[in-house]
Amino acid sequence: MIRKLSLLLIGALMGASLVVTLSVAPWNATGIANAAGAETYRHLNLFGDVFERIRREYVEEPEDKKLIASALNGMLTSLDPHSSYMSPESFEEMSVETSGEFGGLGIQVTLEDGLVKVISPIDDTPAHAAGILADDLITHLDDEPVRGMTLSDAVDRMRGRVGTKIQLTIIRKEVEQPIKVEITREIIKISSVKSKAYGKIGYVRITQFNGQAFEGLKNAIADLEKEIGEKDIKGFILDLRSNPGGQLDQSIAISDTFLDQGEIVSTRGRNKEEVKRFYARAGDLTKGLPLIVLINGGSASASEIVAGALYDHKRATLIGSKSFGKGSVQTIIPLENNGAIRLTTARYYTPSGTSIQAKGIVPDIFVKQELPDELKDRFPQTSTTEAKLKGHLEAEGETTDDANKEEGAEDKKKETYSPSYVPTELEKDTQLQYALKLMRGEETNVAYPVKAEK
Numbered sequence: 001m002i003r004k005l006s007l008l009l010i011g012a013l014m015g016a017s018l019v020v021t022l023s024v025a026p027w028n029a030t031g032i033a034n035a036a037g038a039e040t041y042r043h044l045n046l047f048g049d050v051f052e053r054i055r056r057e058y059v060e061e062p063e064d065k066k067l068i069a070s071a072l073n074g075m076l077t078s079l080d081p082h083s084s085y086m087s088p089e090s091f092e093e094m095s096v097e098t099s100g101e102f103g104g105l106g107i108q109v110t111l112e113d114g115l116v117k118v119i120s121p122i123d124d125t126p127a128h129a130a131g132i133l134a135d136d137l138i139t140h141l142d143d144e145p146v147r148g149m150t151l152s153d154a155v156d157r158m159r160g161r162v163g164t165k166i167q168l169t170i171i172r173k174e175v176e177q178p179i180k181v182e183i184t185r186e187i188i189k190i191s192s193v194k195s196k197a198y199g200k201i202g203y204v205r206i207t208q209f210n211g212q213a214f215e216g217l218k219n220a221i222a223d224l225e226k227e228i229g230e231k232d233i234k235g236f237i238l239d240l241r242s243n244p245g246g247q248l249d250q251s252i253a254i255s256d257t258f259l260d261q262g263e264i265v266s267t268r269g270r271n272k273e274e275v276k277r278f279y280a281r282a283g284d285l286t287k288g289l290p291l292i293v294l295i296n297g298g299s300a301s302a303s304e305i306v307a308g309a310l311y312d313h314k315r316a317t318l319i320g321s322k323s324f325g326k327g328s329v330q331t332i333i334p335l336e337n338n339g340a341i342r343l344t345t346a347r348y349y350t351p352s353g354t355s356i357q358a359k360g361i362v363p364d365i366f367v368k369q370e371l372p373d374e375l376k377d378r379f380p381q382t383s384t385t386e387a388k389l390k391g392h393l394e395a396e397g398e399t400t401d402d403a404n405k406e407e408g409a410e411d412k413k414k415e416t417y418s419p420s421y422v423p424t425e426l427e428k429d430t431q432l433q434y435a436l437k438l439m440r441g442e443e444t445n446v447a448y449p450v451k452a453e454k
Contacts (some may be wrong), residue, residue, distance in 0.1 A: 047071070069339075070150075076341060081389040082330050083344050090152065091340040094332075105158055105166070106188050107132055108244060111151040115139055118170075119384075120242055120298065120420065123207055124191070126183045132170070134298075134420060139178065140169035160185050195220035197227050201439050203432075205239035206254070209246025209302040214253040221257075221285055235290030235439050238306075239432070241320060242420045245301025248329065248348075255309040256280045258291055258316070264309045266353075267329050267346040274346065290449045291316040292435045295363060297385060298420030300324035307361050308350035317448040318363040319438075320431050322415055325386035327357030328393055344393070358387040358395035362415055364447035365438075369421055370430045 051071075054062060072085040086094060106125020109116050116138040121128040139146055141157045149157075158166060167182045193216030195204045202224035206213055225233060238258075245251075248265075255264045259280035266277045293316045295307050304323050310316035329346040349355050386392050423429045437443040 072341070076343065078391065080328070080344050080391050080393055082326070082328060082342070084342050086332075086340045086342060087152070088337065088339045091332075091334065104188055105183055105185060109138070109151070109155070111154075112137070114147040116146050116151070116154050119244070122188070123194075125188055126186050130181050130183045132168075132181065132183075133172065136170045136172050138168050138170050140167075142167050143169070162187055191216070193217055193220050195224055197224055198436055199440070200228055200232050200234045201436060202228060202233055202236045203239065204236065205241075206243055206303075208243055209250040209254070211247065211250070213246065213250045214257070217254055217257055218285065233289060235292070236286055237292045237294065237432070237435050237439070238316070239294045239422075240299045240303040240307060241294050241296040241422045241431070242298035243300070243303040244298065244324075245303055245326065248302065248305070251302035251305040252278045255306045257285045258310060259313060260284045260288075262313055263351040265305045265351070266349045268349065269346045276346075290439060292439060292448070293318050294431055294435060295320045295323045295361065296369065296420050296422075296431070297321055297324060297360075299361075300386070301326045304356055304361050305348060305350075308354070308356060311361065311364075312351040312354075314450050317365065317438075317445075317450050318361065319365045319367055319435050320363050321366060321368065322363070323356070323361040325356055325358050325360035325395075327355050327359075327386075347393070347396075355396050357393050358385075360385065364450075365434075365445055366416060367431045367434045368416070369423075370428070371421060372423070372428060 069085060069087060076083040076085050105127045106122040107127040108119040110119055118132055118134055118136040120134045121132045146154055162185055165182055165184050167180055170179050172179060192208050192210050192213045193204065193206050204217060204220045252264050260282055262280055264278045264280055266275060268275050293307050293310055295318055307318055311318055327347050328344045329348055330342050331345040332340050332342055334340045347355050347357055434443060438445060438448050
């Protein structure tokens, strides 16, 4: 069970995994939504009493700064899994990471039952090259036990001077003995967009929505048109599998790349009047060519905004498995020189007005990604989802009739999750292979090509 302390950060990188950042909002100490009552002030006095008792009587003299930071973090993480306090150092590092270049090992992690759990290794990083897998549990760092450390402490220890080594001890499901892996720290330059021509089909993979994603996509489309020939391209495949999200503005710009008009996403805060809508501008860079979007259980947040917008506008056929289901927006609020808070301030909705919070996006065509034989006995067969995170925001809009309705076999199949695993070899990539065959006409399905409504 994931503890309240669980944060989704980039291990040894401290990134904004599974987070859509709406904005960096200035701190306004007077902006209080509701006046605090007498009972609230009594509780604050209780906090002060406990704080002073700890300072006076704890067996070792505590550091005031750490006590306050822990209290702030505990308060925020009790709200939902994506709200948290960031120290000045963490805030500065997050700002660097979202630009697309930072230092570390290249793994996304959370804290589970006192151990550091790997969400996924990032493509083309030292951790990826060393064979670190999703769901690995890190028990020791250079033979020092992780249990008892905070996630921030563990991440700090995984950082270090470029070129230095660190030894991770990990335990892996179905593997009897702990595994020791030595990794050399490097500067991580995240190229979030990769492209390739498969005959007359343009393939673009976006691994995360950092500040370089939109420019990377535009360049990839231009390169593919030049390589294949602008008049010869049959269509595009946009791969958002295992993409944990990133910046809201990037997801909007990338959706706009394939749309000519209409709403892309809306965000709604606690008050009904707190609604913001974002629209596409005229001009589809792909000129309306057929589009397939690949998603899986690791496609979250900003990935789901893009997939949801293209699905609702009947611009793309979605292939793969059900997405993660993170439909909340986090705002980064700087606290002057005292770091920042990452606070969940709104839910986001697809153009049809649907919230996918704790539900996920269901593909038009379910295709399970098959695992290589050597991984079947030690790779998780299902995906961790938003609905499984302790303290997650509940799904909204689901009625009793929806919950109890009879579904056909095909509907149930589409709702199935498959492992968040993306093979590096084309011949082993079941989902991409199906998409290519569909676009070439070697496979047929009523969901492709999608019939856009006028």
